[in-house]
Amino acid sequence: MNTIKKELTETLKTCLNADPEEIAGLLEVPPDPQMGDYALPCFAFAKQMKKAPAGIATELAGCISPPSGITKMRAAGPYLNFHVNRPELFSEILCGIHEKGSAWHRTEKGKGETVVIDYSSPNIAKHLGVHHLRSAIIGRSIYRIFEAAGYRCIGINHLGDWGTSFGKLIAAFQRYGGLSAEKASVSDMQNYYVRFSNEAMKKPELEDLARDAFRKLENGDPDATALWKQFKKVSMAEFERIYGILGIEFDEYMPESFYLVMAESLLKRLKKAGIATESEEAVIATLEDENLPPLMLKKKDGATLYATRDLCAAEYRWTNYRFRHCLYVVGGEQKLHFLQLTAVLKKMGYKWADRIEHIDFGLLKFIDSETGRANKGSTRTGDTILLEDVLKNGIEKARRKIEENAEKLSEQTNAEELAAQIGTGAVIFSDLAVKRTKDVIFDWDRMLDFQGDTGPYVQYAHARLSSILRKAQMPVSTDADCSILQMPEEWRLVRMLEIFPLRINQASEKREPSIIANYLLELCKLFSTYYSLGMREPDKRVLCEDKNTLAARLLLVNGIKTVIASGLQLLGMDAPQRM
RNA sequence: GCGCCCGUAGCUCAGGCGGAUAGAGCGGCGGUUUCCUAAACCGCAGGUCGCAGGUUCGAGUCCUGCCGGGCGUACCA
Structure with a gap:
């Protein structure tokens, strides 16, 4: 304040x-x-x-x-x-930003506390589709927002590397042969899986084969394990390549398989405590008193389920981190799962159970070209849209635009790098600009739009601000006399800067990156209007004749630029100096 | 059936804890470039905030009911 x-x-x-x-x-x-x-x-x-x-x-x-x-x-x-007293407020805010730079907006709200954030967490042996974007992008942004609020953050990729589906995949490789696991790509794995599933619909006995294969895997059979390790290795390489494009990072990769060794002891404790019981040969936790359907913890064929592993993971995270919050950035369709999870943890007597929070988000839907209706899952053709293709298209579009504007950019600009910053920026921003819980209909044009309320619009404002500071013949200084700033637009801008920390606070409380994205749009709009006034009236430009006015405006420009850069950082986007 | 999410301009969305005149972008129409980057700016048109009640000085915002769409609902994750 x-x-x-x-x-x-x-x-x-x-x-x-x-x-x-x-x-x-x-x-x-x-x-x-x-x-x-x-x-x-x-x-x-x-x-x-x-x-x-x-x-x-x-x-x-x-x-x-x-x-x-x-x-x-x-x-x-x-x-x-x-x-x-306007000069006083101008001065306090603008000098504050200049002195503290990218740390100006940070608070100590979460000092000494830890927040665990589980995001992205894809399944191996499948390509990353566009629908995998939301968890990764939202999670990373929430990570950075909490970081700015002074929390110690632990970002975890809870890799989906375990489950009965890998039984199918192993069985498929053994059944169809012809392709060694060493040479298999993620596409091959997906194809094998689909082929096997389709065949199993006609020949139910294949399901038994898959179950056998999974049991072998759970029992550490060398052949099954070798195949599985290979699936994982190939998948990880692809995931990391795409995370690289997006700049997504994790503090830990904690695959589901890691928790397997803890499952038996967990089940034993749950049974002893009377929380879990046998039912129809399976093990379930009844949650009638919580008004929830039962949670299955062990199938009748003896295999564990993801709920079992999630319970182990929650315990593990608590013993390791003593978190203030443990956030799961997972689609809203899994709401029930997390309600059941926390209900079981509560029954186990864990007071920290209510620190577990499902950060849900809306579904990515696709328009069915035949019915015109929006549906979950992939397009009608059955092909999912690859996340990598979306990013590549965005980058390619940016590259073309950069070529058009070649004369505006200096030789110092690395066109390839810039195209990546803008292309991925457009994709990231389009996802974060809308409130988390809304369903999103996939639309190439909207996702890759560079005009209007978009990521590139914000980046463009940043580039213009950077350009002004580059061209100014004097450094930014807190000695500037802010009483010269008399334009209403200047006042509006500083009032907008003033509330940035408040918005971060709100964003962290609601776990809502869109608050930051929309704030940036508001700020950039004010700036663009201000900037454009200088078109016809040179004395309204930042780089104006009067040296005192110039100095004061530079301080303002510096403030806007710093806040935009900080905001973009919170969203996980780059802030180009030129574009 | 039950539970959860969504419903604001033609389309996509913003609207701190209820508060002063409901705002953007896209699309449409009309303007702006001898000027700090036109990926920009300005103007016009476009609203029964899904419907109906209720709470109160005041409701897009809170409560109840309904309608529409989506998701989930014991051996997938």
């Missing part, structure tokens, strides 16, 4: 029966700057004081002697409006 707001809060406290934090939370920004710069709505006090809000506002105006940062105070209906 800035000094002026803090002083104002303290002053208000002298006349109000409320604690400073509450008052600060109440303070808002009036819709029109003419009304004032801060407003105290008095509705909240009406009940406790048994007076009309408008009366309270007037009364307060008489009671308070405003601090030095406030130049004017006026009751306007139920609001008490304040005008601040």
Whole structure:
């Protein structure tokens, strides 16, 4: 919080029966700057004081002697409006950003606390499709938002490398032969899996083969294990290549298979505690008292399920990290699974069970070209759209645009790198700009759009800001006289910068990257408008004649640029210097 | 059937904890480039905030019911 707001809060406290934090939370920004710069709505006090809000506002105006940062105070209906000493606020914010740089927005809210974030977590032996994008992108952004809030973050890729489907795949390789596992690509694995599944629909006995193969795998059979290791190796190489394009990283890869050794002891404990029981030859945890369907923990063929491994993983994470939050960035269709998971953990007596949180997101849907309806899963043809293809298309489109603009860019620009930054930026932003829980209909044009409310729009603003600082014949300095900044657009901009930390706070509380994305759009829009004023009126340019004005505007430009770069970092996007 | 998510302009979406006049982008129409990057800017057109009740000084926002769409609902993850 800035000094002026803090002083104002303290002053208000002298006349109000409320604690400073509450008052600060109440303070808002009036819709029109003419009304004032801060407003105290008095509705909240009406009940406790048994007076009309408008009366309270007037009364307060008489009671308070405003601090030095406030130049004017006026009751306007139920609001008490304040005008601040603008140069003072300009200076505090812009100098703060210049001095602290990319650390300006960081807080210590989560100091000493750990948050575990499980994201991406794809299954091996399958290509990454576009539908795998959301978990990775949202998870990484939430990671960075919590990091900015001062938490220690642990990003985990809970790799799906275990489960009955690998029994099918092993059986397929053994049945069809002809292709050695060493040479098999991820596509081959997918094809084998599909072929086997299709055949099994006609010949149910193949299911037994698959079950046998999986049992062998669970028992450590060397042949099955060798195949499985190969699947994993090839898959990992592909995953890492694509994570590389997106710049996605993890602190740990913790595959499901890792937890296998813990499963038996878990089941034993659950049975002993009466939480798990045998039913129809399987082991389940009934959750009737929680109003939930039972959770299956062991199939009648003896195989464990992902719920079993998830329970082990949760215990493991707790013993290792003592997390404040353990976030699972997983699609909303798995809501029930996580409700059951936390219900079982609660039954086990774990107080930390309510720290487990399912960060759900909407489904990626595809338009069926025949019916015109949006459906889950792949396109009608059965081919999933590969994440890598989406990224490559975005990068290619950016490359073409860069070539068109070649004369604008210097030789120092690495076109290949820039195309990657913009192409992936467009894809990432299009995913993060919308609230998590909304379903998304896949659309090439929208995902790869570079105009309007898009990632490249934000990056472009950053490039323009960078360009100004490059061309200025003087360094940014906190000695600038901010009282020269008189344009309403400049004021709006600094007010927008002021709320960046608040938005991060909101974004972390709601686990919602779209709050950052939309904030950046608002900020960039204000900047673009401001910038364009200089087209016809040279004295409105940042790089103007008057040296004092130039100095003050450079400080402002520096602030905007720094905040945009920080915001992009929170979303996992690059901030190009030129484009 | 039950549970969860979504419903705001033709399309895609924003709308701090209920508060001052519901905002963007795309698409449509009309403008802006001897000028700090036109991946930009400005203007016009476009709204029964799914429907109906309720809570109150005040509801897009909270509560209840309904409608529409999606997802899930014991041997997949």
